[in-house]
Amino acid sequence: MSAVVAVPLGEVASFLRGITFKPNDVVPLGSDGSVACMRTKNVQADLDTSDVWAIPESLVKRGDQYLAPGDLLVSSANSWNLVGKCCFVPDLPWRATFGGFISVLRGRREKVDFRYLYHWFSSSRTQATVRSFGQQTTNISNLNIERCLRLSLRLPPLPEQRRIAEILDKADALRAKRRAALAQLDTLTQSIFLDMFGDPGRNPKGLPRVPLSSIAHIATGGTPDRTVDGHFGGHIPWVKTTEVRGDAITDTEEKLTASGLKAIRGKLHPVGSIVIAMYGQGKTRGKSALLEIEAAVNQACAVIHPSDLFDSRFLLTQLQLGYERLRGLGRGGNQENLNLELVGGFPVVLPERAEQTAFAIRLDAVQRVRAAAQCSLTKQEALFASLQDRAFRGEL
Numbered sequence: 450m451s452a453v454v455a456v457p458l459g460e461v462a463s464f465l466r467g468i469t470f471k472p473n474d475v476v477p478l479g480s481d482g483s484v485a486c487m488r489t490k491n492v493q494a495d496l497d498t499s500d501v502w503a504i505p506e507s508l509v510k511r512g513d514q515y516l517a518p519g520d521l522l523v524s525s526a527n528s529w530n531l532v533g534k535c536c537f538v539p540d541l542p543w544r545a546t547f548g549g550f551i552s553v554l555r556g557r558r559e560k561v562d563f564r565y566l567y568h569w570f571s572s573s574r575t576q577a578t579v580r581s582f583g584q585q586t587t588n589i590s591n592l593n594i595e596r597c598l599r600l601s602l603r604l605p606p607l608p609e610q611r612r613i614a615e616i617l618d619k620a621d622a623l624r625a626k627r628r629a630a631l632a633q634l635d636t637l638t639q640s641i642f643l644d645m646f647g648d649p650g651r652n653p654k655g656l657p658r659v660p661l662s663s664i665a666h667i668a669t670g671g672t673p674d675r676t677v678d679g680h681f682g683g684h685i686p687w688v689k690t691t692e693v694r695g696d697a698i699t700d701t702e703e704k705l706t707a708s709g710l711k712a713i714r715g716k717l718h719p720v721g722s723i724v725i726a727m728y729g730q731g732k733t734r735g736k737s738a739l740l741e742i743e744a745a746v747n748q749a750c751a752v753i754h755p756s757d758l759f760d761s762r763f764l765l766t767q768l769q770l771g772y773e774r775l776r777g778l779g780r781g782g783n784q785e786n787l788n789l790e791l792v793g794g795f796p797v798v799l800p801e802r803a804e805q806t807a808f809a810i811r812l813d814a815v816q817r818v819r820a821a822a823q824c825s826l827t828k829q830e831a832l833f834a835s836l837q838d839r840a841f842r843g844e845l
Contacts, residue, residue, distance in 0.1 A: 459598035461561040478503040485545035519563035521554040525592035528702040532590040533579035564614035662793030670746035671713030680709035686744035690726035723753040727787035735776030760805040
């Protein structure tokens with residue numbers, strides 16, 4: 450059997466930087482002469498292709514700037530806790546490149562199995578090391594590529610790499626199934642709403658319909674001057690539109706100091722408030738989520754404060770069902786934004802509060818099942834992390 454060696458990452462793989470483009474370069478995916486372009490939002494546990502931008506293919510200057518199956522997309526300019534985050538690139542339905550805030554880690558096929566490389570780079574130990582290399586500029590951390598290329602990688606022969614990768618892939622598949630089950634539970638909430646109240650856009654049950662502004666106070670926020678020291682790095686959660694996804698906001702990537710909050714004349718919005726993304730290309734604009742923490746927001750978010758007239762979870766589900774209608778209200782040039790007037794004028798159905806409470810009770814039952822499934826996923830995540838750690842210590 451060939452001896453296991455430890456080699457610098459740079460001996461078996463290389464980093465490629467993404468291309469630069471301007472917001473007005475973005476075109477619809479599938480347009481003539483265009484190419485898909487991945488960005489940091491697409492770098493999730495798996496490559497997220499639900500919101501993919503496209504740009505003119507003429508902006509891609511070199512052949513190696515096109516993605517290939519087996520590449521790793523790596524977040525190379527992000528908040529400190531996300532720099533280095535990576536995902537594996539599978540076969541894609543379109544030709545694709547990648548933007549300037551991400552890099553590609555491309556392995557040499559004759560030396561390293563691509564899945565082995567992915568599992569090693571995405572392991573908690575490697576990710577923590579890569580984050581510690583980050584070069585901080587204001588509130589953005591940049592990937593230190595040179596230090597990453599010097600990282601030591603335990604490299605058994607290719608057949609052994611493939612064996613280890615297959616074991617980890619099988620364990621990873623179990624996590625993926627649990628995540629899929631959780632996603633199905635998320636859709637159940639909307640199904641219950643439709644059964645009880647019907648489609649709020651068509652309102653087949655003839656429920657009272659009112660503009661949002663008539664039943665709630667709606668506010669927004671701001672962004673402190675990033676060139677002034679002391680505005681960021683505190684303990685006050687600060688929500689950006691990219692964080693308005695899913696059902697709940699329980700933490701934020703960036704935190705403000707008291708002086709940062711004062712600089713924007715901001716306020717902390719209470720738990721139970723609903724946040725709506727008013728700006729954003731792709732699918733961001735029109736998304737909504739529930740605050741489960743007190744938080745400030747930036748100017749691109751609208752915040753609906755709780756009211757005795759509605760249950761927050763009832764209203765959130767209705768806004769999520771009305772996403773396309775709300776999104777379609779956007780106005781402007783290249784980026785059709787919402788504003789407080791448009792959000793306030795959005796019509797919502799308003800059944801009796803008792804009916805809303807009945808919906809919330811059914812939602813609680815779903816949430817209990819979801820909590821149990823989430824607990825199982827958390828245990829699977831811990832077991833998988835342990836398995837990864839053993840694999841790259843040569844104990845698997």
